[in-house]
Amino acid sequence: xxxxxxxxxxxxLRSEIKGQKPFIxxxxxxxxxxxxxxxxxxxxxxxxxxxxxxLLDGDNLRHGxxxxxxxxxxxxxxxxxxxxxxxxxxxxxxxxxLAAFISPFxxxxxxxxxxxxxxxxxxxxxxxxxxxxxxxxPKGLYKKARRGDLKNFTGIDSPYEPPESPEIHLLSGxxxxxxxxxxxxxHLETLRLIR
Numbered sequence: 001x002x003x004x005x006x007x008x009x010x011x012x013l014r015s016e017i018k019g020q021k022p023f024i025x026x027x028x029x030x031x032x033x034x035x036x037x038x039x040x041x042x043x044x045x046x047x048x049x050x051x052x053x054x055l056l057d058g059d060n061l062r063h064g065x066x067x068x069x070x071x072x073x074x075x076x077x078x079x080x081x082x083x084x085x086x087x088x089x090x091x092x093x094x095x096x097x098l099a100a101f102i103s104p105f106x107x108x109x110x111x112x113x114x115x116x117x118x119x120x121x122x123x124x125x126x127x128x129x130x131x132x133x134x135x136x137x138p139k140g141l142y143k144k145a146r147r148g149d150l151k152n153f154t155g156i157d158s159p160y161e162p163p164e165s166p167e168i169h170l171l172s173g174x175x176x177x178x179x180x181x182x183x184x185x186x187h188l189e190t191l192r193l194i195r
Contacts, residue, residue, distance in 0.1 A: 014094030018052045021193050022091040024116060025184070027100040028109060028163060029126035030155045031141055032133035034172045034180070035100040038126060041181035043098050051194060054090050056083060058101040071152045077108055084112030091116055096194075104160045119191075124184065125166035130155050132173035 015022050025042065027035040036057050043055045058079075062069070066082055069075040080103050090097045103109050113121040133155065134142040145153035152158045163169075168187055170180045188194045 011092045011094060014092070016094075018094045020051050020094065020096065022094050022096060023120045023122060023193055024087045024091055024097045024099060024112075025122050025124055026087075026103070026109065026112060027098065027124045027126055028103045028166075029172065030128055030130060030133040030160055031102055031153075032136040032138055033126040033128035034136075034177055035102075035126045037177045038124075038170065038172075038180050038184070039098045039100040041177055042184050045181060045185050046096060046194065049194065051096055052094065053096045053098060055098045055100065056087060056090075058083075061086075071158075073105075073152070073158070076104060076158075080105070080108035080112060084108075084115050087112065088115040091120060102154050102160070104154045104158065106161045106163070109163070122168060122187075123163050123166040124168040124170065125163045126170050126172045126180075127162070128172035 011022060025039070027039050029035050036059075039055055039057070043053050046053050061083060062079075065086070066079050069079050080101060083099060083101060083103075087097045087099050099112075103112075109123060113123070128136075137143060141150060141153060142156065144150035145156040154160045168184055170183065172180065185194070
């Protein structure tokens with residue numbers, strides 16, 4: 001059997017020394033919705049306040065930690081499970097974690113939420129209609145999926161399950177990214193998660 005090792009230094013001490021509350025901002029939405037762009041802007045704003053952050057991005061993790069995974073449903077589930085565990089460890093280190101992932105399935109987002117304490121997980125739904133995400137298509141992935149060159153692409157031949165009650169709902173494609181980042185910051189201030 002494996003038993004967890006208990007240490008004297010814990011999340012509370014790590015957070016206290018950083019002068020902040022740890023939490024996870026989980027950005028979800030279709031490819032091209034603007035998740036990474038908005039998360040990047042939010043992280044910059046948090047750093048300007050002297051807060052300790054880390055941004056986990058789907059594409060970046062697929063070059064390292066998750067490079068052994070494909071895009072079948074089973075692989076997507078494992079991808080988000082791993083990301084949730086990493087985000088949990090980083091929150092335990094006292095960091096504010098920004099996670100920008102399509103994370104198409106509600107059950108995996110709920111699993112990620114369940115890994116941390118109540119109030120430490122905020123789901124940010126970057127809600128872009130498929131038409132707008134396809135028009136943007138920054139990586140040309142929708143074109144490849146429509147041609148049949150890319151299988152299991154979310155929104156085309158693989159489902160996306162939108163959040164039912166996200167803490168923050170952003171209408172991407174109708175508001176500039178900077179404005180949406182400011183909305184997130186204002187929400188975090190209202191919740192007294194940041195000063």
